[in-house]
Amino acid sequence: MSASSSGRTAAFVAAQAEAHDASIVGATDDALTVELRLRRASGRRKTYRLTIDTRGLEPRVREAESEHLPRFCPNRHLSDDGWFCLNYSEEDPHPVHDTESATAFWGRLLKYLTLQETTTVLRRWPSTHDWAHGLxxxxxxxxxxxxxxxxxxxxxxxxxxxxxxxxxxxxxxxxxxxxxxxxxxxxxxxxxxxxxxxxxxxxxxxxxxxxxxxxxxxxxxxxxxxxxxxxxxxxxxxxKDRPCCGQLDVCPLKPSETQNPTDELAEAA
Ligand SMILES: [Zn+2]
Ligand SMILES: [Zn+2]
Known part of the structure; x- marks a missing residue:
């Protein structure tokens, strides 16, 4: 991807940040660092510090440091190194190339983080509509x-x-x-x-x-x-050989003896 198209993607993303409760706090040729103040159902705000990789036409996002989310969890739709699965980019790409697509990008990101917050509380992915993994x-x-x-x-x-x-x-x-x-x-x-x-x-x-x-x-x-x-x-x-983040009740990566949450409670007691 040429530097100029990366710059354009970054510029469109950055221009819509404040309208989506986010501030750009750092920028390199390849990525933006963003502080996003996610509004919770309680009315409180939770700050996510994010890296948005703008080298491709489709921005990739992860936490700058693993603070609220693990670096890998298939059932939370966090792929390797903590990158967020925001959509099926193979089949259904969402390039950011103008104001409208940048607004849609922020909308997907806010929705995704809201799902993550609910996941933390429920200990399972909340959407009734399952998301497939990987390819x-x-x-x-x-x-x-x-x-x-x-x-x-x-x-x-x-x-x-x-x-x-x-x-x-x-x-x-x-x-x-x-x-x-x-x-x-x-x-x-x-x-x-x-x-x-x-x-x-x-x-x-x-x-x-x-x-x-x-x-x-x-x-x-x-x-x-x-x-x-x-x-x-x-x-x-x-x-299968990856460690489970331990934050969900059901995860195929969990050792089977801890799969039942009541067992865990008994152990913790
Ligand atoms: Zn028919
Ligand atoms: Zn997990």
Whole structure:
């Protein structure tokens, strides 16, 4: 990234800081240091000292020092070295290149920190809407788009984690399930719905073959769900030797004997 585009990103971010309860307290060619006074539900303020890396078109943010947040916690959506996962930058980048995109950036950052504050209190990520980890986030975004194209019932089913893609080893088919109910099957090799004469998943009463792009969307949804699962597994495999920050009640990185919070309380007593 050239110095000039980095400078532009930084300038747009800096110009919107004060409007979002933040002050620029330091700047280099690569990064801004910011003091952000996060308003809490109680009305009190909590100061976060943040580093905003402006080398890319999409700013990256972390605490300047680990003060309120750990340096790594998958379930808090803190990636390596404490960088915040503000969105799915692989699939859905949010470059900052003008006032409007800078305002949106600050909005995402404030929302993210508010979620972190609630997480500290609840000891779990508060959003009912799960965020996938690592590269799985891209697959989640694709699944969401395909589900939305098939209708709101699919978005709801996806949000509630009812939709699953199942492939039994050796089978030529991948099944798309809603709970226990089979919605359709895909040819593994062709990555296409196997039975186009079946009724469309969207309840239009039409055959899947004649219901707009729904056959393609059903296939895209199934493949995205498969990929999501695979990437989540890969992510946890990669993260498994990392220490748990110990701040959440449920974390796959926790040693299993301390997974139950009541055990911890008993130990602490
Ligand atoms: Zn349809
Ligand atoms: Zn953690």
């Amino acid at each position: 799985a986030a891209g697959a989640q975004a694709r699944a969401e788009r395909a589900a939305a194209a098939l209708g709101s019932a699919f978005s709801v089913a996806l949000d509630r984690r009812r939709l699953k893609a199942v492939h039994q080893k050796g089978s030529p088919f991948i099944l798309l399930l809603d709970g226990q109910r089979r919605l359709c099957s895909l040819w593994v090799d062709l990555r296409r719905v196997a039975t186009l004469r079946q009724l469309c998943l969207c309840d239009s009463g039409r055959a899947l073959a004649c219901c707009g792009d729904h056959a393609d969307q059903a296939a895209a949804l199934t493949l995205a769900l498969m990929d999501w699962e695979r990437q989540e597994q890969r992510f946890w495999e990669y993260a």
